[in-house]
Amino acid sequence: xxxxxxxxxxxxxxxxxxxxxxxxxxxxxxxxxxxxxxxxxxxxxxxxxxxxxxxxxxxxxxxxxxxxxxxxxxxxxxxxxxxxxxxxxxxxxxxxxxxxxxxxxxxxxxxxxxxxxxxxxxxxxxxxxxxxxxxxxxxxxxxxxxxxxxxxxxxxxxxxxxxxxxxxxxxxxxxxxxxxxxxxxxxxxxxxxxxxxxxxxxxxxxxxxxxxxxxxxxxxxxxxxxxxxxxxxxxxxxxxxxxxxxxxxxxxxxxxxxxxxxxxxxxxxxxxxxxxxxxxxxxxxxxxxxxxxxxxxxxxxxxxxxxxxxxxxxxxxxxxxxxxxxxxxxxxxxxxxxxxxxxxxxxxxxxxxxxxxxxxxxxxxxxxxxxxxxxxxxxxxxxxxxxxxxxxxxxxxxxxxxxxxxxxx
Ligand SMILES: *Cc1c(COP(=O)(O)O)cnc(C)c1O
Numbered sequence: 001x002x003x004x005x006x007x008x009x010x011x012x013x014x015x016x017x018x019x020x021x022x023x024x025x026x027x028x029x030x031x032x033x034x035x036x037x038x039x040x041x042x043x044x045x046x047x048x049x050x051x052x053x054x055x056x057x058x059x060x061x062x063x064x065x066x067x068x069x070x071x072x073x074x075x076x077x078x079x080x081x082x083x084x085x086x087x088x089x090x091x092x093x094x095x096x097x098x099x100x101x102x103x104x105x106x107x108x109x110x111x112x113x114x115x116x117x118x119x120x121x122x123x124x125x126x127x128x129x130x131x132x133x134x135x136x137x138x139x140x141x142x143x144x145x146x147x148x149x150x151x152x153x154x155x156x157x158x159x160x161x162x163x164x165x166x167x168x169x170x171x172x173x174x175x176x177x178x179x180x181x182x183x184x185x186x187x188x189x190x191x192x193x194x195x196x197x198x199x200x201x202x203x204x205x206x207x208x209x210x211x212x213x214x215x216x217x218x219x220x221x222x223x224x225x226x227x228x229x230x231x232x233x234x235x236x237x238x239x240x241x242x243x244x245x246x247x248x249x250x251x252x253x254x255x256x257x258x259x260x261x262x263x264x265x266x267x268x269x270x271x272x273x274x275x276x277x278x279x280x281x282x283x284x285x286x287x288x289x290x291x292x293x294x295x296x297x298x299x300x301x302x303x304x305x306x307x308x309x310x311x312x313x314x315x316x317x318x319x320x321x322x323x324x325x326x327x328x329x330x331x332x333x334x335x336x337x338x339x340x341x342x343x344x345x346x347x348x349x350x351x352x353x354x355x356x357x358x359x360x361x362x363x364x365x366x367x368x369x370x371x372x373x374x375x376x377x378x379x380x381x382x383x384x385x386x387x388x389x390x391x392x393x394x395x396x397x398x399x400x401x402x403x404x405x406x407x408x409x
Pocket of ligand 1 (some may be wrong): 206
């Protein structure tokens with residue numbers, strides 16, 4: 001139930017928003033809802049209103065807010081040992097490697113923290129592999145990326161973004177990247193040169209508005225990468241770990257990447273944990289002193305990630321994502337609304353694209369918020385719907401009942 005805020009509580013959230021506004025950098029434009037508590041798919045604001053979280057922190061809380069088993073692992077480890085740096089070994093890292101490798105069929109793992117760091121680390125490793133294994137002349141390595149990509153916010157990454165907001169004013173940028181249209185395998189083919197070492201791509205473009213490439217695209221990309229000895233780097237930071245109804249989104253395409261990047265839900269939202277997964281050849285080029293991170297692979301991160309992976313599998317979240325995602329999508333498609341142009345997605349990674357005349361997705365997200373649903377507009381006309389994977393059918397129905405009048409109105 002949403003209760004109307006009293007003047008008292010209204011001033012509480014308004015006061016906090018004002019402090020944020022005056023002291024914080026304005027690099028985000030959040031909905032004006034100040035959250036204080038979360039449990040499974042639900043979050044509560046400081047005024048006591050409850051909302052269904054349909055963003056899941058961009059898929060970092062796939063396991064649901066404050067999952068009790070991940071919390072217990074975090075608290076237990078935090079009381080024992082949190083950080084050793086990699087100057088010494090810790091007793092959680094090997095177990096993290098072993099469990100993640102078994103789950104994802106990987107041979108080598110590089111633990112990092114944020115998603116952007118995993119992307120940067122993969123770029124470094126793949127370039128080095130290009131020089132040492134493929135035999136590309138020093139300084140000439142090229143990596144192909146896609147238009148409308150989102151891989152993070154570091155200076156290296158925004159340099160090959162095609163979003164003017166992401167890159168404008170931040171140059172000069174790192175050279176060595178070529179941009180091709182997403183979903184066009186022949187454009188990728190044409191961009192390959194003898195110096196191409198990698199193709200960095202999202203299985204489904206999340207930030208671009210949940211864009212699914214045409215059928216057969218990734219099979220052709222895989223063939224081309226194999227034929228030209230180019231490393232296929234799949235950024236599964238958002239699509240991975242059950243979000244699309246499979247452990248990794250590559251499974252929908254029937255292919256295997258050479259390098260896979262995961263992050264976000266790797267910690268269930270408790271702590272930044274990311275990883276680069278690869279075969280022995282690519283990560284094998286990194287020797288002591290050539291790459292690192294003070295926090296990467298720390299015992300707290302490893303204990304949290306082990307628990308986050310365990311509950312994802314043991315509690316059937318991946319299957320639930322497939323089943324309820326398909327149901328959610330079907331029901332959204334069946335809604336009568338002149339505003340909706342297209343419903344798309346896989347698993348619980350869904351998006352409703354509105355006609356441009358509908359007046360923008362932000363207005364709809366504000367209306368959903370008034371109904372007790374937190375969703376995020378992206379690229380002007382798209383509402384992203386991606387609840388935690390622990391959502392029940394009753395909760396999906398609860399959401400549908402509230403989404404229908406908003407889309408109709
Ligand atoms: C969120 C995201 C990243 C960056 O992760 P951070 O933890 O925010 O650095 C990279 N790639 C994709 C596809 C993402 O969705």
